[in-house]
Amino acid sequence: SQTVARDAEGVVTVGGVDVKSLAAEFGTPAYVMDEADFRARARAWRDAFGGDADVYYAGKAFLSKAVVRWLHEEGLNVDVCSSGELNVALAAGMPAERIALHGNNKSVRELEQAVKAGVGHIVVDSYQEIERLAAIAGAQGVRQPVLIRITVGVEAHTHEFIATAHEDQKFGLSLNGGAAAEAVRRVLAHPESLELRGIHSHIGSQIFDFAGFEVAARRVVGLLAEIRDEHGVELPEIDLGGGLGIAYTSEDDPRSPAEIAASLAEIVRRECAAAELTAPRLSVEPGRAIVGPTAFTLYEVGTVKPLEALRTYVSVDGGMSDNIRTALYDAEYSVALVSRTSDAAPMLVRVVGKHCESGDIVVRDAFLPADLAPGDLIAVPATGAYCRSMASNYNHALRPPVLAVREGAAREIVRRETEEDLLRLDIG
Numbered sequence: 001s002q003t004v005a006r007d008a009e010g011v012v013t014v015g016g017v018d019v020k021s022l023a024a025e026f027g028t029p030a031y032v033m034d035e036a037d038f039r040a041r042a043r044a045w046r047d048a049f050g051g052d053a054d055v056y057y058a059g060k061a062f063l064s065k066a067v068v069r070w071l072h073e074e075g076l077n078v079d080v081c082s083s084g085e086l087n088v089a090l091a092a093g094m095p096a097e098r099i100a101l102h103g104n105n106k107s108v109r110e111l112e113q114a115v116k117a118g119v120g121h122i123v124v125d126s127y128q129e130i131e132r133l134a135a136i137a138g139a140q141g142v143r144q145p146v147l148i149r150i151t152v153g154v155e156a157h158t159h160e161f162i163a164t165a166h167e168d169q170k171f172g173l174s175l176n177g178g179a180a181a182e183a184v185r186r187v188l189a190h191p192e193s194l195e196l197r198g199i200h201s202h203i204g205s206q207i208f209d210f211a212g213f214e215v216a217a218r219r220v221v222g223l224l225a226e227i228r229d230e231h232g233v234e235l236p237e238i239d240l241g242g243g244l245g246i247a248y249t250s251e252d253d254p255r256s257p258a259e260i261a262a263s264l265a266e267i268v269r270r271e272c273a274a275a276e277l278t279a280p281r282l283s284v285e286p287g288r289a290i291v292g293p294t295a296f297t298l299y300e301v302g303t304v305k306p307l308e309a310l311r312t313y314v315s316v317d318g319g320m321s322d323n324i325r326t327a328l329y330d331a332e333y334s335v336a337l338v339s340r341t342s343d344a345a346p347m348l349v350r351v352v353g354k355h356c357e358s359g360d361i362v363v364r365d366a367f368l369p370a371d372l373a374p375g376d377l378i379a380v381p382a383t384g385a386y387c388r389s390m391a392s393n394y395n396h397a398l399r400p401p402v403l404a405v406r407e408g409a410a411r412e413i414v415r416r417e418t419e420e421d422l423l424r425l426d427i428g
């Protein structure tokens with residue numbers, strides 16, 4: 001659904017706008033987001049489940065008011081995990097009941113704000129939080145819907161830092177040893193202030209192997225059956241989280257939302273039939289799979305430094321401050337020359353930033369034309385997720401803008417930071 005092409009001069013265009021005009025008008029580096037592609041992906045997720053499930057877009061991947069409005073218009077909900085993200089969703093007009101709140105250490109203030117706003121559900125993550133939330137909802141005279149986040153004990157095949165369902169990590173309440181069952185008892189002990197709607201599991205991120213979701217669904221449904229047997233209630237909802245992988249390079253082969261929806265629905269249906277449970281409503285929380293492929297980062301080449309017999313270092317005007325994923329997770333990206341075509345032979349390059357450390361790498365290994373020169377524009381695709389949202393001001397870098405392009409028009413949906421923005425925080 002992407003609208004990327006090359007014009008007659010060989011300049012790449014997206015959404016009908018060429019990258020040279022984007023660079024001239026908004027500067028570089030910039031995240032360039034294809035609005036039509038974003039909407040199409042959001043719609044594909046919603047349609048894939050055909051009204052049988054709720055799709056919560058995971059705001060941590062990237063959140064802004066424009067994006068929330070698109071999601072609202074396309075019929076999706078939003079998952080937030082801080083009061084900051086909640087504020088963006090509310091400010092953009094997302095109805096509170098279509099917002100879910102996550103987090104392993106939500107503050108009292110965050111819980112109070114969420115209950116007061118009337119968020120659809122809060123995913124509780126510890127015994128202490130259950131008591132905290134019961135007190136807050138009770139004080140506000142509210143019966144707050146909650147899901148309990150459980151740890152299903154799945155080793156997801158992804159980077160250690162983004163795997164979340166194995167035992168030895170901070171999220172969720174474990175099925176092993178009965179912490180999840182105990183959390184259920186504790187929530188049910190507050191019938192006046194907490195409404196237990198269901199069980200939540202998120203096994204990790206950038207996952208291609210579906211086996212983990214199978215196991216997670218089976219164990220979540222197993223818990224629902226135990227809850228029925230112990231408490232005589234059938235919970236109406238399960239949430240299997242997000243985590244579906246996207247293609248960062250041509251080696252990744254992601255599945256479509258329709259395939260994913262069909263598999264998940266089938267697994268849940270089968271497991272519920274086996275346990276003689278009425279199938280609960282399903283929800284999912286894709287972040288990366290919706291926004292990741294919809295944006296690229298546009299950089300200007302500053303210096304080109306050949307290291308004899310090794311590779312050529314191509315330095316761009318951004319780096320680990322706008323994309324920490326390569327340094328943090330060994331993430332792989334591709335890169336392309338986008339401001340012109342070239343017939344020059346390919347050369348092995350490493351695309352690096354301008355920050356003061358050697359780990360400041362954007363693309364570890366790639367090929368670019370050997371006549372690459374300062375002033376050329378290059379683009380790193382698939383940077384829509386976890387790049388702007390994890391951007392930093394390291395070396396007092398100004399965080400880049402997010403541009404939305406659509407039908408021949410471009411606008412900033414998040415503006416570039418300015419020196420004044422940063423200096424204003426420094427009160428001397």
Ligand code: LLP
Binds near residue numbers: 058102
């Ligand atoms: N639901 C929950 C409860 C989550 O914790 C996450 C991601 C998601 C949904 C969305 O996962 P997605 O569909 O986007 O994979 N910064 C890392 C990813 C961290 C993911 C954290 N949780 C990265 O850049 O790869």
